[in-house]
Amino acid sequence: MHATEPLFQASQYLQALQGYWWPFCRLMAVFSMAPLFNHKAMSRKIRVLLALVITAAVGAALPTVPQIDPLSARGVMTALEQIAFGLMLGLTLQLVFTVFSVVGEVVSSQMGMSMARYNDPINGVSSSSIVYQLYFVLLAFLFLAIDGHLLVLSVLFKSFSHWPVGSGLNYHSYTLFIKAIAWVFSAAVLLTLPMVFCMVLVQFCFGLLNRISPSMNLFSLGFPITIVVGLLCIYMTIPNLPEHYLHLTRELLDNIGLMMEDGQGGQ
Template identity: 45%
Template sequence: MELVLQQLPSLLSAVWWPFCRVLGMLNAAPIIGENMVPITIRVLLSVVLAVIFIPVAQPVTPIDPLSMEAIVITLHQALLGFGLGLAFHLIMAVMQLLGFVVSSQMAMSMAIMNDPMTGTSSDVIATLLYLLCVLVFFAIDGHLILAQVIGASFRTWPVGGALDIMTLRDIAYNVAWVFSAALLLAIPVVFSTMVVQMSFGLLNRIAPALNLYSLGFAAIIVFGLYMLGFLVQVLPAHYLRLTQQVLELLRLKTG
């Protein structure tokens, strides 16, 4: 019993470093880091993964768990894990921004509802695209990809190593990539609905007596739903391409 108590601090220290990194990643990761997953589930999952990653998560040098260095390394592990999870969360941000742009062009942005998955208010189209991406995420074993990435990060950025500012900077710069990717996906719907709006505006100039406001409102919604049907068909392939782009970014930094 005394031998177990003597080894307990070293065992807890070995679990603590991977636990901080895994918990930071799960809090920022898509779906798992949303409000619909209780924090207790994320903590328990982090403990399980931390125990699994003990063989590859050993510190470079011995660390005193009660020192100021241990506090700094704890923050380092949490920040690094948060950055890795944020890189995958940006893909979901692309889809939600796409849904907001499309619903704005379809005049459906007024249909705002409280989203229990993200804890914020979102429109119907954004929620629909989010649910589609959730299905694609689990269809491609996205949870296993997250586990593989966090496991490979311990070999590339070992515990106690230098803080990789370049990787965190590149992840922050990819916020601009979110807006560009969402805009490229929304261009067909935006352009087609703009053509319909210009057509009804021209008719309104030709025949002002007609009540084209109510007619054009319904026509834009119907035409927008028609274009959304084509967009949904190609959206899973775009989601896979964006995921591959994030993996290439992390592989470039880990290679």
């Protein structure tokens, strides 16, 4: 009896550790996609360590996890399920930054600054526009100012109540996620419309001058004026950036809430 007792206690400890494995998988998936957490300044070792610390801190407060063998086929599918949930949450939280990424690309192309690129391997591309880097720095400060890192952890914690471990993937949640991606493009169009209109108006005026006076060298005059007008438009819209960011963040949290509610109702 005494010889088998330590082995029995070890099996209990292993079963208890299984309850921390599934949240760790979801946390790692979220940190790989969530804004600022996926930045190159935060290495993979730091993300893994941060996920371990947070899992150990909140693991006991999470809903009871069903006993699933991690090495079984069901265990592998459950791990993939947690990774899918984490990726969906991380990508959804990244959508506000994606909106301003599209805004930066559109504005820079209208200004004629598409050739001014910045090495940006984090976003999955070789480079990104300088205008977007300006927006990214401002958004990073706003993200930290509103405690966005704590907001990410709060959303992640609530996701375990609406999407418990072993509940399976829900079709309605992914449908709303696809609709949220469409929302990104509509929000980007609304934000860029005033600046694009100004750029088109300037280009139309120079095109009219070219028809009136073909001998005028508009290439040497039009490009600097277009860039100056574009910088002026950015300067005039930057003060409204916090308001737009907060509004888009509220819309994003509402979409996440609908995704979680539909995921819970579909079970």
